[in-house]
Amino acid sequence: MDVQNVQQVRAVWTGDEWELHIVCRVETGDPEPPGDRVAGIDLGICNFAAIAVGDEALLYPGGALKEDDYYFQKERAKCDDSDSHRAHRLDRKRRGRRDHFLHAVSADMVDECAARNVGTIAVGDLSDIREGTDWSDHGNLDLHGWAFDRFVEMLEYKASERGIRVERVDERDTSKSCASCGTTDDSQRVERGLYVCEACGLVANADVNGAENIRQKVLPNLACDGGDRDNGWMAQPAVRLFDKSTGQVAPQEQVSREP
Numbered sequence: 001m002d003v004q005n006v007q008q009v010r011a012v013w014t015g016d017e018w019e020l021h022i023v024c025r026v027e028t029g030d031p032e033p034p035g036d037r038v039a040g041i042d043l044g045i046c047n048f049a050a051i052a053v054g055d056e057a058l059l060y061p062g063g064a065l066k067e068d069d070y071y072f073q074k075e076r077a078k079c080d081d082s083d084s085h086r087a088h089r090l091d092r093k094r095r096g097r098r099d100h101f102l103h104a105v106s107a108d109m110v111d112e113c114a115a116r117n118v119g120t121i122a123v124g125d126l127s128d129i130r131e132g133t134d135w136s137d138h139g140n141l142d143l144h145g146w147a148f149d150r151f152v153e154m155l156e157y158k159a160s161e162r163g164i165r166v167e168r169v170d171e172r173d174t175s176k177s178c179a180s181c182g183t184t185d186d187s188q189r190v191e192r193g194l195y196v197c198e199a200c201g202l203v204a205n206a207d208v209n210g211a212e213n214i215r216q217k218v219l220p221n222l223a224c225d226g227g228d229r230d231n232g233w234m235a236q237p238a239v240r241l242f243d244k245s246t247g248q249v250a251p252q253e254q255v256s257r258e259p
């Protein structure tokens with residue numbers, strides 16, 4: 001990416017510190033033509049997100065977000081006045097950190113998809129889930145509507161720079177049905193993040209099963225995509241972690257663990 005010229009520089013007081021905002025024109029040129037594969041992204045069942053590409057899966061845990069939520073809730077509770085300077089500063093900081101997480105994860109997803117010749121990303125639209133159930137009961141990430149919309153927007157503009165299309169699909173039943181045999185009845189169960197189908201014997205990571213169902217919603221015909229019957233990949237997603245020390249996403253084995 002080439003930065004052609006800086007159009008504006010602003011100093012912005014956030015109430016906490018000064019930030020320098022630089023607006024510049026960026027020439028992206030014609031992106032490489034994307035591949036023709038389809039990826040499915042499922043957001044927020046047990047992890048922040050899972051990606052399925054038909055024979056491989058990636059998992060993005062939301063631990064960093066959860067830790068932040070816990071920390072900021074605790075700190076905010078210490079504020080005597082919820083409208084105080086300190087309370088507002090905490091809110092701003094929390095939003096900033098969440099934004100950074102969403103940017104890092106969406107950028108990594110687009111990179112990983114581009115590397116796998118993905119031309120279309122299908123992402124489950126959560127709107128009906130948001131209205132319907134109180135999913136915090138299920139121990140899910142508290143991914144509020146605004147965070148979801150913001151995340152999908154980030155994904156869309158980062159993907160479009162690479163010529164990749166993002167399609168929102170109805171998420172109904174994608175967590176309940178089996179991505180391998182299509183069964184949607186009571187013969188499946190989800191235990192500790194695993195989806196188990198009694199009908200065909202599939203054992204999959206529950207988020208990956210959801211992501212694969214979302215992916216299949218935009219496939220013109222399953223048979224066109226190779227029809228791979230080996231489902232082992234659905235139980236073994238590669239984990240990609242947000243590293244707080246670098247602010248970047250990296251494969252789990254490269255992320256240093258804090259003692």
Ligand SMILES: [Zn+2]
Pocket residue numbers: 178179180181182183197198199200201202
């Ligand atoms: Zn099945």
